[in-house]
Amino acid sequence: DAGVTQSPTHLIKTRGQQVTLRCSPKSGHDTVSWYQQALGQGPQFIFQYYEEEERQRGNFPDRFSGHQFPNYSSELNVNALLLGDSALYLCASSQGRKKAFEQYFGPGTRLTVT
Amino acid sequence: AQTVTQSQPEMSVQEAETVTLSCTYDTSESDYYLFWYKQPPSRQMILVIRQEAYKQQNATENRFSVNFQKAAKSFSLKISDSQLGDAAMYFCAYTSMKTSYDKVIFGPGTSLSVIP
Numbered sequence: 001d002a003g004v005t006q007s008p009t010h011l012i013k014t015r016g017q018q019v020t021l022r023c024s025p026k027s028g029h030d031t032v033s034w035y036q037q038a039l040g041q042g043p044q045f046i047f048q049y050y051e052e053e054e055r056q057r058g059n060f061p062d063r064f065s066g067h068q069f070p071n072y073s074s075e076l077n078v079n080a081l082l083l084g085d086s087a088l089y090l091c092a093s094s095q096g097r098k099k100a101f102e103q104y105f106g107p108g109t110r111l112t113v114t
Numbered sequence: 115a116q117t118v119t120q121s122q123p124e125m126s127v128q129e130a131e132t133v134t135l136s137c138t139y140d141t142s143e144s145d146y147y148l149f150w151y152k153q154p155p156s157r158q159m160i161l162v163i164r165q166e167a168y169k170q171q172n173a174t175e176n177r178f179s180v181n182f183q184k185a186a187k188s189f190s191l192k193i194s195d196s197q198l199g200d201a202a203m204y205f206c207a208y209t210s211m212k213t214s215y216d217k218v219i220f221g222p223g224t225s226l227s228v229i230p
Binding site for chain 2: 033035040041042043044045048055056058088090092097098100101103105106107108110
């Protein structure tokens with residue numbers, strides 16, 4: 001049973017560039033949430049996708065956007081990168097909404113902005 | 115707004131000994147879940163233990179147990195017979211069954227070192 005997978009593992013970008021991170025949910029899961037974890041801090045909720053729509057959003061600017069595909073996989077896009085966007089980006093999946101208590105996390109993508 | 119606080123940035127324990135990690139949270143709701151997650155250097159966020167607020171009995175998972183004090187809004191994790199593999203960042207976390215049911219709110223974490 002494949003767990004949550006994320007790609008790439010590491011990524012280095014320059015300020016002002018755009019980046020796309022990818023997530024495949026655990027088999028049987030249809031809901032994907034994204035979190036940002038800055039160095040030395042706990043993860044912070046960015047947004048959640050269910051039925052190909054953004055359902056809930058945390059306190060992040062519009063530079064952060066996402067997409068969910070019919071196969072339930074998801075992308076996180078960040079535009080106009082800032083140094084402060086350097087972080088570990090975690091994807092979590094669950095079976096249906098209102099199931100954060102049963103989320104499974106992926107290994108994350110480490111983004112470095114120079 | 116719901117918040118989670120972990121007042122111990124770093125802790126250490128001798129191998130085979132017992133250690134307790136502290137966590138407090140703030141919420142006005144009565145129906146929620148609390149969690150302890152472990153994040154080793156591999157970065158994978160692993161669920162250690164989960165507690166449903168309506169259950170008075172403290173959750174246990176092998177060497178891991180919690181002390182859930184709902185009135186005090188306290189949720190500590192006890193690790194017994196500590197092993198080298200327990201060394202990691204530990205995050206206390208919360209999710210509401212009503213208002214924030216789609217997201218988990220994390221504390222800042224406690225870095226646990228295990229001394230051989």
